């Protein structure tokens with residue numbers, strides 16, 4: 001039980017106002033009495049200045065969601081689920097945008113301190129996730145839809161994702177089975193050790209298993225550091241670079257649907273057509289991919305289930321039921337009008 005000012009007064013046999021004078025360093029108090037009171041304050045762990053109560057009052061039931069690449073439409077439906085699930089628990093939801101080159105762990109640490117958070121969700125692809133850096137956090141956290149890079153000790157992390165390697169293998173294999181042999185990819189820049197790397201690995205393996213040697217000049221990324229990686233602009237610029245380089249290819253695997261849509265626009269702007277001249281495949285299954293003309297062949301991530309599970313796991317961690325939990329969901333190949341048999 002919390003020690004109150006009344007307890008200290010009773011223990012010391014003085015009035016509450018005397019205790020108050022002692023702890024507020026008031027001159028109008030006998031020195032011996034003051035020493036006695038201050039000793040009791042220490043012995044009974046009384047926190048003066050109302051700071052204990054202030055601390056309690058400012059404690060918030062808040063979950064922060066840190067998001068890199070807020071412009072990516074992939075996140076909008078996820079966010080709706082997060083908000084609903086967090087509110088069900090009577091917690092509030094704080095959305096925090098992390099800039100492209102910002103250090104997310106530093107941001108998280110700062111928020112943890114300032115907002116007295118109960119938990120953190122790192123949302124999306126390219127978070128730096130070294131165990132050592134993440135271990136600086138003192139509250140539960142989970143990586144959601146972000147992939148878990150190869151080198152990571154998975155058992156030490158909580159995460160929800162699809163198997164990025166396996167799913168990108170699936171869609172590139174599909175392109176190969178359509179007869180494409182010259183398949184380019186719009187990948188993430190090499191510094192992306194996470195989703196970008198896993199999806200690239202899936203691309204390479206699928207090509208190899210179909211008897212096609214991956215070629216460096218078919219692996220393209222946009223070097224403009226100011227662009228968000230998983231964006232239409234990124235896809236547009238990378239595809240333009242690919243087209244301008246004059247390399248021969250018949251299909252593109254873009255590592256997200258936003259990138260695929262940007263790439264399709266670059267193809268139309270160059271006077272060519274999808275899928276007549278180039279097939280395009282993406283990844284994510286966002287609404288734009290479905291309603292784009294032509295609709296984009298993609299890997300549908302089960303985002304509602306993944307988002308619900310993210311919050312469920314986070315609350316298990318907050319309630320101390322688990323230490324870490326990782327869950328991998330299956331994606332589904334959705335064939336749109338952007339790919340054709342060669």
Ligand code: RIB
Nearest residue numbers: 074124125126145230256
């Ligand atoms: O954060 C970027 C990407 O990570 C999204 O497009 C989606 O693929 C997610 O998993």
